[in-house]
Amino acid sequence: MTTATRTDYEVVIGLEVHAQLRTLTKMFCGCPTAFGAPPNTQTCPVCQGMPGSLPVLNRRAIEFGIRTALAFHCRVNAACRFARKHYYYPDMPKNYQISQYEEPLAEDGWLEVELEGESRRIGIQRLHLEEDVGKLIHEGALETASSSLVDFNRSGVPLMETVSKPEIRSPAEAAAYLRDFRAVVVSLGVCDGNMEEGSLRCDANISLRRRGQRELGTKVEIKNMNSFRNVERALAFEAQRQAKALDAGERIVQETRLWDADRGYTRSMRSKEYAHDYRYFPEPDLVPLRISAEQVASVRAELPELPRARRQRFVTEYGLPPYDAEVLTQSRALADYFEETVRGVPNAKLVSNWVMSELLRVLPGDDERAIAASPVPPPHLAGLLRLIEDGTISGKMAKDIFEQMFRAGESADKIVEREGLAVIKDTASLNAAVEQVLADPASARAIADWKKGKAVAAKALVGQVMKATRGKADPVIVNQLVQEKLSRM
DSSP states (O other): OOHHHHHHEEEEEEEEEEEEOOOSBOSSSSOBOOTTOOTTOSOOTTTTTOTTOOOOOOHHHHHHHHHHHHHTTOEEOSEEOOEEEEOOOTTOTTSEEEEOSSSOSEEEEEEEEEETTEEEEEEEEEEEEEEOOOEEEESSOTTTOSOEEEEOTTTTOEEEEEEEOSOBOSHHHHHHHHHHHHHHHHHHTSOOOOTTTTSEEEEEEEEEEETTOOSOOOOEEEEEEOSHHHHHHHHHHHHHHHHHHHHTTOOOOOEEEEEETTTTEEEEEEEOOOGGGGOOEEOTTSOOEEOOHHHHHHHHHTOOOOHHHHHHHHHHHHOOOHHHHHHHTSSHHHHHHHHHHHHHSOOHHHHHHHIIIIIHHHSSOSSHHHHHTOSSOHHHHHHHHHHHHTTSSOHHHHHHHHHHHHHHOOOHHHHHHHHTOSOBOOHHHHHHHHHHHHHSGGGHHHHHHHHTTOTTHHHHHHHHHHHHTTTOBOHHHHHHHHHHHHHHO
16 A cells, blocks of 8 residues: 555445355245255245245344344344345346345444454444345356356345444454454354355445545445455555545545456446435335344353454463464364364363364365364364374374374374384384494494584484484484484494
8 A cells, every 4th residue: 555545544444244144044935045056946936036925034044143243242123124125136036135224133233353462343333134146157257258147046045234334444454354253153153154155245345534534535335355365455455546546636436346356456347326226115025023132132141152252261271372362263163173172182282283284274164064074073183192292103293194184084093003103212122223323334424523523413313213213213212322322432
């Protein structure tokens, strides 16, 4: 970002996050919501907008919405109502979307975001429920497509839209907000947080104003950001673009722009609609929803430990660095995996290192689905780490064994026993190996160097012993034996 942007202008950002709810059926019908089904195989007259079909509200989606609202400290409204949001797009069969506008499910909450060691509360304006639309599949690039196909499998899937207040002050803070948002909804079990599959989608509104000015500038909406990094990149580019335009005396146009991740810039898509353009009016086929205080209290009582609280506990209870605690609490399943492993080998930092560096390296993600499918369950990882701690295997050997565990789903004990991988600690055996290396003519130069005072030469001899024993020798014992025998020469 240019110096002018940093000093002359204040960046104002608001995020609209759409989370696909993890219900088994759609928002207003009984069609399944499974990802990856053949096109148009999960549809019915309701989600295809056939005349005469009537919606029936998904009770589970309401519960998930209340759960999330409470986690974000929102006020759950005693009464809320669905409305028709009118606009035309080929992937929306009814030419309107059932959403909420004037009477949303919840309002006035906040999410605490930590960036560079400092915490700040970002206000949440509203949280409401709606149905998703279908998906267009273009034959070729969007601009030059010869035809476009429509898949209505996603049409009617339950969505929860959460709108932040325009209180985010930098692209980095926006990415941090989205990262913490994802951690909360994943830990609640209401969304799997998969941005690549579209389960979690984010639109950003960004404007610039002169520092000290109270009135907001003209906002621009940015779409098509499918990762935390792209959210930050897109907003950084847009802030710089707007700053340059304002410096040149140009007027910012209220519009929707698409982020092109490959080229690293935003491009104009269409003029930005206002609320009245959608012609909202109450959905006549759904009665207003009444939510009792007892229902809210019941959901509140079942809330799990939230990521921020768990992160702080990992630091205080296990002595983990804040970075480790943040990574391990990005999903409830990953945090559970860590704690179960620690119960089997009470060395939290060792467990943390292996979960972050080895387990996450080979898993396709950190969500519940990926963790549950791991061929290395917590007891197996704990067993491997116990072998390291008691000296049965070396750290280097452990990494090779872990790869075999992941491929075959076997325990470390079984692999070590079958392949004879345990560290050799028998002094007599190691003494013979050391003597054999020292007697080898190839070691003569290293021995001569050691006699001249080059202590590093002993390490080369230790390395030869380790090579001769295929890495199984205890390096501490080998080093002691080499030093003793060299001292006698």
